[in-house]
Amino acid sequence: MKKTILFFIVVVAFSLTGCKKYLDVNKNIDAPDHVDGYLYLAGIQQQYEGIYWDTRAIGALTQMMGTNSSTYSTYALNSYIPGNDAAGETWRMVYWNQGMNLENLINQSLAAEDWTLAGIGYAIKAFSWDLMAKVNVDAPMKEAFVPGVLTHNYDYEKDIYAQVRAWAYKAIELLEKTDDHIYGTKITANDYIFGGDKSKWIKFAYAVIVRNLSSLSNKTDFSSSYAQELITAAGKSFQNPDDDATLKIAGGSQSAPYSDYNNFWGTANANLSYTYFQHEYAVQLFTGTVPEYDESTGEKVRGVEGNTYYPYKLAADQIVTDTLKNSMGHYDPRVAVKLGTTSNPTFLNQDNADSVKAYRYYGGTFTSTAGPIGTAPSYYGRNAASLYSGTVHDGIGRWIYRDDAPYILTTYAEIQFCLAEAYWKLGKKAEAFAAFKEGVKADMVTTGRYIYPGKAGSATGGDKISKSLFASLADQYVSGPFVNGLANFTLSHIMIQKWIALYPWGAPEAWVDLRKYNYDIKYSGDYPKSGNGWTATMVDQKWDSDPQKVYKGFYLMPAQVQGRKGSYDIKNQGAPCYRLRPRYNSEYMWNKGSLSALKPIPGTADNYQTSIPWFAYPGELPN
Template sequence: MKKRFLYMLFPLLTMMGSCDKYLDVNKNVDAPDYVEGYLYLANIIQQYQGIYWDYRAIGPLTQMMGTTNSTYTSFANHYYALASDAGGELWRMVYWNQGMNLENMINQSLEAEDWTLAGIGYALKAFSWDALTKVHGELPMKDAFVPGLLSHNYDYQDEIYAQIREWARKAIELLEREDNHNYGTKISANDFIYAGDKSKWIKFAHAVIVRNLASLSNKKDFKDKYAQELIEAASKSFQSADDDATVKVTGGSQSAPYSNYNNFWGTARANLSYSFFQHEYAVQVFTGTVPEYDPATGDKIRVEGNSYYPYKLAEKQIIADTLVNQSGHFDPRVAVKLGTTSNPNYISIGNADTVKSYKFYGGSFTSTAGSVGTAPSFYGRNASSTYSGATNDGIGRWIYRDDAPYILTTYAEIQFCLAETYWKLDRKAEAFEAFKKAVAADMATTARYIYPGKEGSPTGGDKITRELFNQLANEYVNGPFVNGLADFTLSHIMMQKWAALYPWGALEAWVDMRKYHYDIEYSGEYPTNGNGWIQAQLEQKKDTDNSKVYKGLYLLPAQVQNRKGSYNIYNEGSPCYRLRPRYNSEYMWNIPALEKLKPIAGTANNYHTSIPWFAYPGDMPR
């Protein structure tokens, strides 16, 4: 009999039904050596909380979040010290938490001809590895699970990308096979994403292909080599927001037998608390208050008579504007996705005038103090999260609730990928149709997780009813920023995608920002030292530049007001393009493999600035 090892790092598990089954999994009475394939599934799926762990590093890189957490402020400044596992949870998830559990599940299921379970396994593997390489770049792939190896060579990203699509295609092939095995509830009871629905898992595998290829949209051969496959995969992927891929979370708050039963972002686990908060860029985008900067000085232009936002606004706002009393100009997602201290007692949260009067503030990269006010917590108070007392956050709100699911990918995201692809193919009418579907779908996804607070009671919840949100969402979608949009541009696609991904999809938002090189002003195919940045200064496109994708986005060293800083000297002027591999895995045990990486060695002080293959228009220099 082959020996197989079962790694269970969390109480088995977060949401597994029968304790008796867990205790009777071994053929060897002395040590675990065999587990039925389906018993791996619950644990594998629940490990996706690891992505939310790492959003504390990735969120600040995308200007979705700011942070005062000393472990993560360095990510907000695009540099972080080497000797830390911060930002390494996804690495741990793929190689260890899922790791051999997933390999065993796939291999045992293939051996037993359990095609459905094997197909789900391949779909999960493709999704996890796609996320991992987008964050870290090169990875040990061929050597990953080879028994007996004490060091593991790295594979380059072009090979990893191709393999991910192969795994996704294998998932589809297996899931489409006739499978007459009677699983009973073995799969449905342990599948916390689709409860064993094969049709949805097939759509999910197609979604992985779409997301994988969408990150290549700025490559020179995208139109000829990748675009058509993306379009075909999108047509077979999610068909509505009902197909969204989410991991169900039990919750239970303080009564839960294990804290991991609660959402990582919920109040019971206090991982966001008040040390993470919305960045002022997010507030500017959602409220239509992206400022205009003086082209000569880079300073904002102060105006009188507006105590809430005392600066001149850019003429072209992409997501919304401040004409909130005109139908379709107010984006109701702002009242759900962002936190506000307005209306602490939840009075008249079903009244449009009340909701439209809310004020929103964002912080800077590493301080709750922003340029026009103080950012609240994600729960809506200028205080650390608490679940008890006369004034508290209860069990949270929206996807910051103890029982909120982990969102992996959505129909809206797939439609935005499709819209961008059509745009690149100069099929603007089809791009616009996909764009409209995408925004409408994000409204449906956003509304699904609204849990209104109790009127008159400052004890947590959302400050808008689902009914009012849907009414305002319908007005917005049919208004001048979506269906009635007259000057459709790539910025509308990518910034609406950024808004849809906020903040659960920070990883993919960071992919998009990097493939468009943060809108850095440079010549040639990609920015380099002296061509886009120097040691203490970074040149970004002005918002008036038609080629600038993310209007209002400026990095820390950009030459505009409230930026004009500089990166750590080791960056050599460059922003961050990847996270380092997990320290306690690679820098403790795999240094020789890291040293061999090109064009920047994995041991170099500026390895985090090494541009990944997906962001190079051509081949990556080696």
């Protein structure tokens, strides 16, 4: 598909006094010397489409997605493609798509004392750099935009993290500053996230701080160094789902002037189609069908003979839901919205609970739609590539896989789960439980907001549950045994419900959580390594029966269980992926010297993608 290109602003001033004055307007013959800061804003924000680009790779690493894309399946297998820019969009977004445009917005707004606009710029900068520091980890920061520098030394993640929070606090300072400038529609018409609402931008900046600190929750000094700052920031951040940070887009489907006016995951763009599909792990969580494994063999324990939908014995401890769908509060209606199903192809009885609860869901493997019990459908709900015309088609899509759906950046629900985890680490279980319940409740609101029901009797796309039925079932679920009535509250409940809330738009943050808990790998000492957590052919993960295992049912590809007994590329040396590599066309073409100086694994090494980030070490980086 055609990529979004940064807009270029050309200001033409014409004077009736003669050509000489017209030619003297700018010293720069290629572009205007000055552009008002607000004119950068819309273009900078729209570059967050890039998050959805890279989520196709990161979604595979989190087992939210599977993919048979010849490019992105490499990431599903925890490897990378040499000489390729795939999964380099976050890097490109920060350094080029936003890049100097964002620097100019901030600097010119500061010079003009446009404090509101400068504050918005710093909030955006903090969010973007926080994302890149988690995805790519180490990156050039101090020398990023120094004029005349042709190679750029790298800064380590720890230093970038501190600067991210400094930028966020600077945003807050500027946004809280008295600003008597009259902007008119200069900000409101160009701010596609909060429409110029300063109070929400302040909350957003605090949300960046919360997300940044939350990734450090498994460090040994989290309780003493970071927890209270996180809790304080959470209290000043989003107060309800109406504060969710989303980026509005134009939509328009096939009538749009450019395909990029549509959501990257909508049907008008062929970016999800049937190349990407829900992973079996996602289906297991959403349907309460995490299987039990025989720990002596790693094989799934067989269930009732002849039951093809539930062929395996189910683990006793299901975190999100179970298969007792007809018992009050046991059914999680998010499954009917977030996952695709081929059930009910003509969208009948969307307001009938029995009909909706009867839907069946199937997940694929890492690289194939063929899963352990059936075939994973497309995200639109058919075992076929997406079509937007004909007697059977997907229309404009559904939920956030819809042409006019906004991009979700972060939500109140996510912040509440971060808060719950922080309280848990401090031993404040009552406060953790309260935040956990609020997080699930909030995600129900956020999920229901984007439901777009299909037309009854017509196989032409949309969601397969009505908004009213979803709201009713959501209330029952929140009041039921998996949320408000939860008897045995654990860290697993916080982290897995957070994973569900992030599905799949928040895969980058879900990947942060999986990595900071080191994928539940079984090891001794401070961190896993070859011979102590994995070998060249197998990753040794905690069994679901281990009370210390956080992500029940989650096993990496070369684990000890059925369906996972493969191996990584030999270049990984047995280790899973812990970071995405920098963009090839900038760093491996022009900055290899700086990459090669990185420690503990050089950026030019064959296994650089396995280098553990600073946030996932209990202390500092090892030598």
